[in-house]
């Protein structure tokens with residue numbers, strides 16, 4: 516059985532975090548931004564094929580979808596310490612709303628995990644299946660950004 520990030524577990528862990536020294540905050544921000552860039556890279560491979568910019572390749576599509584699936588299973592708890600929000604430190608776009616509504620944030624994250632699983636089941640089948648799963652997946656990125664990421 517696939518281990519899903521337990522919403523309550525993450526909330527409990529996040530709220531029990533004490534403020535970390537500046538260097539650790541910076542490391543945590545870098546780590547989560549790195550994680551998001553890995554999402555974006557793999558999503559880009561899938562989107563390129565869906566939009567016809569790159570020829571559909573079942574193996575490459577499956578690899579990108581597998582990567583995304585596993586990346587969304589990385590335990591991120593330590594990357595979101597209290598006080599690492601955009602109102603408190605430089606270099607992050609993570610809104611304070613995340614720590615004010617941890618359950619909402621976790622539920623957005625769980626939606627991404629579910630959509631990544633659907634893509635994993637679709638990407639290697641054929642182009643139509645990949646296209647069918649892409650909107651739902653990209654929509655989970657966008658929904659969280661709208662609510663919890665500072666606009667540029």
Ligand code: HEC
Pocket residue numbers: 544547548549551552554555558606607608609610620621623624627652653655656657659660663664
């Ligand atoms: C649960 C919420 C959530 C989900 C889901 C989510 N993001 Fe994000 N994303 C954020 C937040 C918050 C930030 C700002 C992080 C920071 O600057 O500390 C961010 C930042 C980013 C960044 C900028 C990273 C940088 O270098 O500063 C990219 C790119 C990104 N997300 C892509 C994605 C993609 C692609 C997906 C979907 C596959 C996704 N995100 C899903 C919340 C989310």
